[in-house]
Amino acid sequence: MIEKPLIDIELAIEARWVVPVTPQRQTLEYTAVIIDQGRILDVLPIELARQHYRAKQVVSLDEHVLIPGLINLHTHAAMTLMRGLADDLPLMPWLQEHIWPAEKQWLSSQFVRDGSLLACAEMLGGGVTCFNDMYFYPQATAEACIQAGMRAHLGLVVIEFASVYANDADDYLQKGLDARDSLRNNPLLSFSLAPHAPYTIENSTFEKVMTYSEQLGLGIHTHLHETKAEIELGISQYATRPLRRLLDLGLLGPDFIAAHGVHLLPEEMEMLAAHGCHIVHCPTSNLKLASGIAPVPALLNKGVNVGLGTDGAASNNRLDMFAEMRLAALLAKGTSVDAAVLPAAQALEMATINAAKALGLDDKIGSIEIGKFADISAVRIADLETSPCFDPLSHLIYACGREHVSHVWVAGELRYEKSHHQNGVYANIEPAELKEISAKWQSKLTQYK
Amino acid sequence: MIEKPLIDIELAIEARWVVPVTPQRQTLEYTAVIIDQGRILDVLPIELARQHYRAKQVVSLDEHVLIPGLINLHTHAAMTLMRGLADDLPLMPWLQEHIWPAEKQWLSSQFVRDGSLLACAEMLGGGVTCFNDMYFYPQATAEACIQAGMRAHLGLVVIEFASVYANDADDYLQKGLDARDSLRNNPLLSFSLAPHAPYTIENSTFEKVMTYSEQLGLGIHTHLHETKAEIELGISQYATRPLRRLLDLGLLGPDFIAAHGVHLLPEEMEMLAAHGCHIVHCPTSNLKLASGIAPVPALLNKGVNVGLGTDGAASNNRLDMFAEMRLAALLAKGTSVDAAVLPAAQALEMATINAAKALGLDDKIGSIEIGKFADISAVRIADLETSPCFDPLSHLIYACGREHVSHVWVAGELRYEKSHHQNGVYANIEPAELKEISAKWQSKLTQYK
Numbered sequence: 030m031i032e033k034p035l036i037d038i039e040l041a042i043e044a045r046w047v048v049p050v051t052p053q054r055q056t057l058e059y060t061a062v063i064i065d066q067g068r069i070l071d072v073l074p075i076e077l078a079r080q081h082y083r084a085k086q087v088v089s090l091d092e093h094v095l096i097p098g099l100i101n102l103h104t105h106a107a108m109t110l111m112r113g114l115a116d117d118l119p120l121m122p123w124l125q126e127h128i129w130p131a132e133k134q135w136l137s138s139q140f141v142r143d144g145s146l147l148a149c150a151e152m153l154g155g156g157v158t159c160f161n162d163m164y165f166y167p168q169a170t171a172e173a174c175i176q177a178g179m180r181a182h183l184g185l186v187v188i189e190f191a192s193v194y195a196n197d198a199d200d201y202l203q204k205g206l207d208a209r210d211s212l213r214n215n216p217l218l219s220f221s222l223a224p225h226a227p228y229t230i231e232n233s234t235f236e237k238v239m240t241y242s243e244q245l246g247l248g249i250h251t252h253l254h255e256t257k258a259e260i261e262l263g264i265s266q267y268a269t270r271p272l273r274r275l276l277d278l279g280l281l282g283p284d285f286i287a288a289h290g291v292h293l294l295p296e297e298m299e300m301l302a303a304h305g306c307h308i309v310h311c312p313t314s315n316l317k318l319a320s321g322i323a324p325v326p327a328l329l330n331k332g333v334n335v336g337l338g339t340d341g342a343a344s345n346n347r348l349d350m351f352a353e354m355r356l357a358a359l360l361a362k363g364t365s366v367d368a369a370v371l372p373a374a375q376a377l378e379m380a381t382i383n384a385a386k387a388l389g390l391d392d393k394i395g396s397i398e399i400g401k402f403a404d405i406s407a408v409r410i411a412d413l414e415t416s417p418c419f420d421p422l423s424h425l426i427y428a429c430g431r432e433h434v435s436h437v438w439v440a441g442e443l444r445y446e447k448s449h450h451q452n453g454v455y456a457n458i459e460p461a462e463l464k465e466i467s468a469k470w471q472s473k474l475t476q477y478k
Numbered sequence: 479m480i481e482k483p484l485i486d487i488e489l490a491i492e493a494r495w496v497v498p499v500t501p502q503r504q505t506l507e508y509t510a511v512i513i514d515q516g517r518i519l520d521v522l523p524i525e526l527a528r529q530h531y532r533a534k535q536v537v538s539l540d541e542h543v544l545i546p547g548l549i550n551l552h553t554h555a556a557m558t559l560m561r562g563l564a565d566d567l568p569l570m571p572w573l574q575e576h577i578w579p580a581e582k583q584w585l586s587s588q589f590v591r592d593g594s595l596l597a598c599a600e601m602l603g604g605g606v607t608c609f610n611d612m613y614f615y616p617q618a619t620a621e622a623c624i625q626a627g628m629r630a631h632l633g634l635v636v637i638e639f640a641s642v643y644a645n646d647a648d649d650y651l652q653k654g655l656d657a658r659d660s661l662r663n664n665p666l667l668s669f670s671l672a673p674h675a676p677y678t679i680e681n682s683t684f685e686k687v688m689t690y691s692e693q694l695g696l697g698i699h700t701h702l703h704e705t706k707a708e709i710e711l712g713i714s715q716y717a718t719r720p721l722r723r724l725l726d727l728g729l730l731g732p733d734f735i736a737a738h739g740v741h742l743l744p745e746e747m748e749m750l751a752a753h754g755c756h757i758v759h760c761p762t763s764n765l766k767l768a769s770g771i772a773p774v775p776a777l778l779n780k781g782v783n784v785g786l787g788t789d790g791a792a793s794n795n796r797l798d799m800f801a802e803m804r805l806a807a808l809l810a811k812g813t814s815v816d817a818a819v820l821p822a823a824q825a826l827e828m829a830t831i832n833a834a835k836a837l838g839l840d841d842k843i844g845s846i847e848i849g850k851f852a853d854i855s856a857v858r859i860a861d862l863e864t865s866p867c868f869d870p871l872s873h874l875i876y877a878c879g880r881e882h883v884s885h886v887w888v889a890g891e892l893r894y895e896k897s898h899h900q901n902g903v904y905a906n907i908e909p910a911e912l913k914e915i916s917a918k919w920q921s922k923l924t925q926y927k
Contacts, residue, residue: 110919112865113872114927117811117821131926133592135919143915150907151863176906306496316812316878319819346876352769356805362566363765370768371565414600414796414880424563427766427795431863432881456893457625458599466592470559470584477580478563 033081033149040064041074041084042405046094049397050381054374062095064403067440072397073364092411093435094421096377098158098180098404099386099394100351103250103288103309103338106163106173106181108236111343120256120318128343136193139456140167144175151348153179153445155431156439161309161338161350161388162287163223163250165194168208171218178444180203180404182388184250185209187238189231198234199380202241216437217238219390226252227271228259235278242284248389249280249365253287256320260292272297272448281306284334284388288338290328291321299405302332307387310379313347315338326365329375336384337376351431354380358426373426395428403441416464417471419478481529489513490533491891492524493856495543497872498828499845503823505871507736511544513852516889520753521846541860542884543870545608545826548799549854550834552699552737552758552787554613555630556593558600560792567910569705569767573922577792584914585642590615591891592695594622602628602894604880605855607887609797610735610758610787612672612699612838614643616659627854627893631837633672634658635700636687638680640652647683651690670735675701676720677708683728685789688896691733697838698729702736705769709741713792719745730755735836737787740770741776751781753858758837761805763789773808775814778824786825787831800880803829807875822875852890865913866920 042064047057049072061078063071073080106433113432114128141164148171152160162170163184174181186203187198195201200221209220221397222238224230230251242249254260254272263271271294275281280375283305290308293301301308337353338346361371385395407428410418415428437445481561491513492719496506510527520527564576589611601609611619612633623630636647644650651671655732658669671687671886673679679687679700691698703721712720721742724730732754739757742750750757757771777784786802803825812821813882834844843853857878859867864877886894 034539092808110866110916111923113877114869114923116817116869116872116876119817123817127926131923135922140919143919146867146907147862147912147916149906150909153904153907155860178905181685313808316808317817317819319811319815322812346872349863356808357565358566359762359765359805362768366768368568368572368766368768369566413596413603414798414802416596417559420565421561421797423565427565428562430879430881431554432879442905446903448903454895454897455599455602456627456891458595458602460599463596463599467596468838470589470592473584474560474580477576 036085037081037082038063038065038082039072040086040088041078041082042090042095042407043078044090044093044407047072047397048094048096048377048422048425050097050378051398053395057418062397062403062405064441067402067442067477069397069399069403071399081476088436090407090436092286093407093409095397096406096408096423096425097157097381098394098406098437099156099335100337100395101152101157101160101348101350102286102336102387103340104160104162104310104348105341105473106148106160106162107141108341108343109146109147110140112346114343115388116346119298120320123318124290125418136165138166138169141169143386144171145170146176148342148348149173149177149179153177153437154447155349155351155433156434156437158404158406160240160396161250165192167205168212171208171212171215174217175215175397178217178439178442180217180394182219182221182390184221186223186225186445188225188229189234190229194450198230202237206241207478219388220273221248221250223250226259227274232278234276235280239279248284248286251288253290253317254292255289259291270297272300276300284389287431289315289320289323291315291323292334293324293328295327298331298333299330301328303445307334307336309336309338309387310320310340310357311340312353312360312473314344320343320365322360325361326370329371330344334383334386335379335424336387337379349431350380375421376426377422381435402477403440405436406434407436409435413460413463413466417474418470419475483550484532485530487512487514487519487531487533489537490527490531491537491539491854492527493544495547496521496535496846497543497826497874498872499546499827500847503808505747511852511854512844513561513890516849517890518850518852531764537885539856539885541858542858543874544604544829544846544854545853545857545874547843547886547888548575548605549598549785549837549844550601550606550788550797550799551611551699551735551785551807551833551836552760552789553597553609553797554594554609555609555611555619555789555792556590556613557559557792558797559589559593560597561795561885563729563792565795572767583898585614585636590618591621592620592814594805595625597791597797598626598628600623602626602886603883604798604800605886605895606797606884607800607853608843610699610833612674614641616654617661620657620661620664624664625667627666627891629666629843629888629890631668631839632669635672635674636683637674637678638683639678641646647679647686648702651686655690655733664906668837670697672699675708675775675873676723678829681727681874684724684729685694697733697735700737703741705749706741706766719746721749725749731847733838737789738772739765740772742773742777747782748781750777756783756785757887758785758787758836760787760789761802761809767793771809773884774888775810777818778820783832783835783854784828785836786828798880800878803875822871825875826871852887855883856885858884862909865916866923868920868924
């Protein structure tokens with residue numbers, strides 16, 4: 030018998046569970062993810078992995094679940110600096126009396142760099158490896174991403190009003206495209222055109238965006254139908270609802286990402302589906318600003334690809350994709366009066382593979398599959414609040430929070446790690462003992478799963 | 479000048495902020511809470527406290543906010559052992575195919591004790607110092623509370639079907655009252671009668687419950703109008719909606735706590751207000767089981783006292799009052815289309831003083847005020863995800879999670895403590911430096927608050 034030589038690889042992550050987010054929706058047990066040159070080379074049982082691969086580094090995660098790095102499909106990263114600046118206010122006073130004056134006085138490249146770095150730190154610590162951004166000074170956001178070692182899809186923002194960043198729509202476009210030119214060789218960065226919203230962009234600008242989109246192969250990221258007021262304004266100005274206007278302008282297509290989509294008629298959902306558009310559901314922000322609740326079960330039924338976003342920290346006030354996954358699952362059930370709607374597996378898909386599809390990056394990220402980049406987060410399921418554990422996928426959505434994230438890799442590089450050696454101490458409770466008791470009951474109850 | 483002698487006391491907690499939850503809704507800064515013999519003796523500026531009191535122990539919390547211990551106003555603590563046993567299922571298959579068979583086979587005093595201890599550990603670790611329970615074997619739940627050093631209001635459960643715990647309604651009542659007799663001298667425990675729900679309790683049993691309630695001065699805790707199906711069943715069986723039936727039976731009054739109240743007509747809300755009844759809003763559970771969304775803004779408008787509950791971990795799947803506070807605030811805004819509805823201060827009131835009122839314990843707990851028991855939780859606002867901090871009260875509801883709870887005292891005894899010395903480590907981000915940068919921007923932006 031001739032032994033096959035071991036294959037040398039850089040990193041093997043051996044995990045108790047892996048939820049790879051593939052169409053089969055399986056949960057793998059005692060599985061190794063084999064990583065080399067930033068990519069996933071293999072996914073196989075730990076025993077087999079040890080027979081086939083010799084890893085420079087082995088990370089053993091015996092009480093953890095590996096998931097694809099989460100993707101925040103709509104945010105304004107730099108706005109972390111305005112987290113909790115103003116709350117419990119209707120949209121217009123919130124914007125006009127707090128957010129816009131603060132931006133007007135303090136917006137700068139440094140502001141965006143600092144705020145984006147804070148956002149990167151918060152997101153990485155919560156298992157997010159990629160975000161789809163829209164804000165001024167995308168170059169400064171890029172610098173933060175590069176420092177953090179995080180993946181980003183940067184929206185080159187366009188808006189009709191002047192700011193310290195740019196003078197007019199053409200200037201925004203030019204500055205955005207210049208930023209892209211200087212950054213486009215970075216493998217962690219990709220770009221889209223980001224006309225802010227139908228109510229802040231004129232038709233002529235949308236036409237220019239279309240031209241650049243076609244010429245440069247760039248997707249389009251915009252806010253759409255977030256509030257009823259915005260739709261009414263659109264009707265009064267353009268004699269048509271905003272989505273129909275964008276259709277008439279030729280913007281809708283598989284490269285079109287619309288954030289929010291709270292207020293959509295059935296025929297509008299069909300229009301989005303027919304054109305292969307993507308919706309970013311931002312449940313926390315939509316509730317907090319009292320915009321409403323997007324019709325996610327209907328969108329999914331009609332075949333629209335739906336991802337999840339936090340929106341900016343000024344209206345959330347977290348960049349926490351665990352919170353968005355849970356809230357999306359809960360709201361879909363509660364509003365459709367059907368507890369089977371949007372099960373845990375689908376919530377995780379919305380935060381991973383669906384988002385990757387929307388970004389046109391689903392050949393590179395969004396699942397733990399051979400050939401993709403090793404953008405992976407590990408979630409530790411070993412605390413009392415995640416005990417017992419009958420199903421790690423259920424726990425990911427309903428019991429875990431971002432605080433259970435223990436390791437985050439981007440393209441195979443470890444970008445965040447948290448030690449859990451110091452757990453809480455109780456006066457009269459011994460957590461280790463209680464976990465054993467819980468495990469004992471779990472084995473008895475597993476038959477009812 | 480004659481110096482006044484210092485007063486000897488047991489414990490002084492010196493905090494950066496205190497949110498005492500008083501009608502003025504103030505946030506105190508650099509404030510000490512003076513504790514002696516389990517009670518709050520004084521609340522005053524740190525400087526003054528040091529001049530007046532000599533504490534055996536001083537706990538300095540210079541980046542923390544003190545809040546009243548949170549009160550979980552509706553739970554089934556022992557059901558932690560069925561956390562995630564079955565999800566994404568409609569109520570009846572969930573109950574009939576998973577929860578009830580598991581209970582039928584495994585319910586025992588030991589099950590309840592173990593599950594309740596797990597619940598106590600989870601709740602204490604999340605800043606909860608008191609819970610209002612309803613489950614079999616209340617004596618076993620009491621034992622867990624006594625071990626954990628946690629306060630509880632134990633519902634003496636009554637239901638018409640036999641279980642391993644009791645044979646019939648009379649037996650449930652007798653066993654519950656026996657448990658109360660043996661436990662009533664424990665200062666951490668109080669009791670209510672807990673007829674399970676109108677659809678599981680006959681009129682004759684409700685009448686017995688009423689009699690005991692009046693004779694023994696015990697409150698009543700029941701499930702009410704959780705689902706539409708339950709109301710339809712009530713109409714078909716009793717020719718009246720369940721709430722009206724309870725009114726006719728004479729049950730409604732200031733000692734009556736109804737969990738859920740998802741489906742309520744305007745005149746029913748007025749009825750609840752007129753009789754001084756209390757509603758427990760359980761937003762996560764109501765969404766997860768697809769029961770709906772309780773009309774909380776309308777209830778508050780009509781003057782009904784509303785508290786918050788997690789329900790059991792089998793339908794949540796967390797006993798996390800931070801999650802319930804945030805979700806309650808978000809849902810109220812989103813469903814009323816008014817972002818000013820249910821501001822942060824009110825969400826915290828629902829989880830503290832409103833709940834204390836419902837339990838008839840508002841002279842003892844629910845706020846940080848002189849004379850009350852020192853049931854206090856400390857929340858650390860110093861991590862990147864809670865940075866910057868313009869308003870600690872906003873952060874408590876919108877940015878913090880239970881993972882930020884650092885200390886929990888019940889009646890002045892430290893029952894939980896978490897060291898935060900080991901934070902997450904980033905590859906290329908220095909958290910301490912980033913916190914300084916964030917603080918710099920905060921000082922610039924504070925003017926827009």
